[in-house]
Amino acid sequence: MAAQTGAGKLRFFGKIRGTENDYYVVEGEVEGGDEGGEEGEEKPADFEAKGTGVNKFTYWVSHQSLTKWTKLPDLLPKDIVAARSIKVLLTGDLERSICTNPFFFGKEKHYLRAQIARISHSITLCPKGLFRLQEDNPKDIEENTPEEGDIVMPSTQAMSSPDMWCHHSVGILKNCRTSHMDPEVPEGEDIEPEELMKRIEAKDPYEPRLKPITSDQTVCVSKNSKI
Secondary structure (H helix, E strand, O other): OOOHHHEEEEEEEEEEEOOOOEEEEEEEEEEOOEEEEEOOOOOOOOOOOOOOHHHHOOOEEEEEOOOEEEEOOOHHHHHHHHHOOOOOOOOOOOEEEEOOOOOOEEEEEHHHHHHHHHHHHOOOEEEEEEEEEEOOOOOOOEEOOOOHHHHOOHHHHHHHOOOHEEOOOOOOOOOOOOOOOOOOOOOOOOOHHHHHHHHHHHHHOOOOOEEEEEHHHOOOOOOOOOO
């Protein structure tokens, strides 16, 4: 598959169940290539180019691990907006039109790609201490390489504690991107772009990098719910 697609760092992402067929999902990185969505579709200004943001990785799906793999389209912000607004069972048919309210202007492949991104950017974890924030930019992280004598491997029992785990991936903002676009100063307003960016970030703040999972909100389940 790597030879056919030119992808590097391929890994098995997981299996997503459908009502008629399940999806096996593979994640990889592809350099260059098409940066748009569907062929002939004009990219919106807020599209994050291939290899960046929500399109950092490329995904392929198949109903069986030994059959043909189909590349999912690159992700557009409008697809994340829609995926956040509806709940739909997947069927296993990538070309199926989704009928729901609010209306979804894509097919199952777009909905699947959006949900994969939401999963990947929300629950990809790493052990505490494996990475650290960059000193000059706390929005980015780097490998934490201690001196050889300072390395203390935690026990299996210690790693079973939620305190030992934190979020690794950058979060998806309310604007359905992983970063804010450079703001345009409205005509007639006397404000510096830096100040305008601060206002935008205040309304749609970044999640702290390497946030401990113990800081996550608790999921409340009704007593009458069936799990």
